[in-house]
Amino acid sequence: MGxxxxxxxxxxxxxxxxxxxxxxxGMFRVVEDAYEVGVNRQAVLDQYKKFKxxxxxxxxxxxxxxxxxxxxxxxxxxxxxxxxxxxxxxxRVNADAK
Numbered sequence: 425m426g427x428x429x430x431x432x433x434x435x436x437x438x439x440x441x442x443x444x445x446x447x448x449x450g451m452f453r454v455v456e457d458a459y460e461v462g463v464n465r466q467a468v469l470d471q472y473k474k475f476k477x478x479x480x481x482x483x484x485x486x487x488x489x490x491x492x493x494x495x496x497x498x499x500x501x502x503x504x505x506x507x508x509x510x511x512x513x514x515x516r517v518n519a520d521a522k
Contacts, residue, residue, distance in 0.1 A: 433495065452500075
């Protein structure tokens with residue numbers, strides 16, 4: 425994952441541990457990569473598993489997804505839908521979007 429030149433801040437809870445912050449930020453970076461350069465499907469699944477340890481309820485996950493999409497314009501939901509539909513290979517939102 426390269427250096428991002430984004431003009432927004434990740435939605436981070438100050439009460440999270442460093443490991444939790446790493447899991448959530450890692451997920452957001454994978455989503456950015458899916459939009460910007462493409463990302464391996466397995467990398468998305470691996471990072472999502474870590475993310476779900478922090479966002480351990482549907483409501484909390486939805487809240488984090490919305491906060492991230494509001495500031496970045498990137499949809500974690502869309503990336504995960506594409507990941508579920510595709511059995512292998514690279515996830516790239518713009519290339520795969522119709």
